[in-house]
Amino acid sequence: MAALLARRLGSLGLMRFEVSQVLDAIERRLGTDPALGAGVIDVAEMMYCADLDGGQGRPANLLRLGLVIDALARQVGEEQVYAYCVVDKSLLSNQDLTSNERMVMRRWGDDGLVEVVPGAAQRVAEISDLTGLPVISRAMPATWAPLPGAGGAVLNPRASIPHGPNQVGARMMSRWWKCPDPECGLFGPMRRSAGLPVPRLRMAQPSCPRHDAPLQDGGPRPPQQVLAVRVDGVIRIRFVVTAAQPVVVGRAPENGQGVVLGHWLGEEALAKVSRSHVSVSLTQQGIQVTDLSMNGTTVRLGGAADGELALSKGAHRVLGASDIVELFPGVEFGRLGALSSTRSLDVSSVVAEAPTMIFRPT
Ligand SMILES: [Zn+2]
CATH class of the missing domain: 2.60.200.20 (Tumour Suppressor Smad4)
Structure with missing residues (x-):
């Protein structure tokens, strides 16, 4: 009996370890700089797409986000593609998720890797309008809809890719913005990455999506260009x-x-x-x-x-x-755009190493 229990606990420990590895892999593909993103995602929607892992797992699973990011990488032919992810604030207390998943999302939000906001779906649509990033969704007007397929998920084209940012977005993204909250991971001095997210418009006022506070204009940003590295095609x-x-x-x-x-x-x-x-x-x-x-x-x-x-x-x-x-x-x-992948991506890099068992009910 004791041996059996030890074995069970052992396998449970292993499973936790694998889950955290996949969450780390997802984390490396998150970012709120529109220049580096290839799509914008409402995390809550993806977590509930149970058919992506066979429809027999938990109702909600954060690892499904990894399947969708892998599908995005294959779709655009970029190995380390970033996804601009928006987490609805309600997810931080959602009981369909494990406490680990809630904790990880909270940390991603604190670090500015994702936006944590009330009303994530509207914010996803706004980000797409302002930046020209394609929306990945089944529930709202989108460029691609994630469907079950090879490697877990495939993106099904629904509309053409937007033509860059709209005028308001371009104007906002040409300036620095500062959040009054000094700990802000999106618009504060603690921000880890060089680029900036796009402000949320609140009655025409650029605002911090996280803190819902008006942003201070920090002056013009230097012009920028996005480039891409291609190795072995x-x-x-x-x-x-x-x-x-x-x-x-x-x-x-x-x-x-x-x-x-x-x-x-x-x-x-x-x-x-x-x-x-x-x-x-x-x-x-x-x-x-x-x-x-x-x-x-x-x-x-x-x-x-x-x-x-x-x-x-x-x-x-x-x-x-x-x-x-x-x-x-x-x-x-x-x-970016002057060169493309000349062969398809071999593997899904986010969840490639993850055995399918991590999607089974726990
Ligand atoms: Zn803020």
């Missing part, structure tokens, strides 16, 4: 360069600053790509790349393989709209 990650400071891309740029490529590189690329390989800055002329490397950088003009320009250490070049920068064959970056 798959877009791995996006990054933002602003006019305020350059970004270094390389195998392992110093102090962990910049865009770290090391973990995607094979042996040969690891030997040829410098730790700090190329610097990217946003100047009056546009995106400028400066080679910092031992082996040089190639700019493929117009993205084509025939028009090439070799940059050696210290040389720089302003990128044309569809130019692609190559650090080593198959290790590239360019403006």
Whole structure:
């Protein structure tokens, strides 16, 4: 009896461990910077999509959000895609969830990784209007609806992808905003990521979605451009360069600053790509790349393989709209939209390691 109990507890412990691993994996794909997001999601809706894991699990399960984020990654062909997630405040006391799930969502909210707001569905629609981010939903007008499918979920196209932010959104996103609450994870000095969420409009007043307080205008933000890194035919990650400071891309740029490529590189690329390989800055002329490397950088003009320009250490070049920068064959970056994945993503990265047992009733 004791042995049986020990075994049961053992397997329960293992299950908890796996659940927390998946929640950590989900956490790495959350963010409230619209420049890095590929879609906006009402977390409450996704948690109740029981058919995504066979319809025999718990009524609500936060891990279903991971299935949907994986589906988003496959849909847009970007491995480490971010989802802009909105958590309805009522979920923090929802008894269909485990105390761990409620605690994790509260922490995500405190850290500014998600928005925790009353009225999440309306906020999702507002974020989409203001930023141009596609909505992922079955319940509201959406670009994609999540359905059960290969890898847990697939996104079913419902409408075309919005054409960028609306005028009000573009104007708000061109300025810094400050929340009066000094601990605010969205608009406070504690914010961990560089970009800003889009304010919530309350009677035409930009407000903090978390604290429902008017935001102070902190002046103009520097212009920015979004770029994407492609390694071995798959877009791995996006990054933002602003006019305020350059970004270094390389195998392992110093102090962990910049865009770290090391973990995607094979042996040969690891030997040829410098730790700090190329610097990217946003100047009056546009995106400028400066080679910092031992082996040089190639700019493929117009993205084509025939028009090439070799940059050696210290040389720089302003990128044309569809130019692609190559650090080593198959290790590239360019403006988001100038390059796409040339093969499909092999696996669902968020929940790939999670055995299906974590979705069974506990
Ligand atoms: Zn706030």
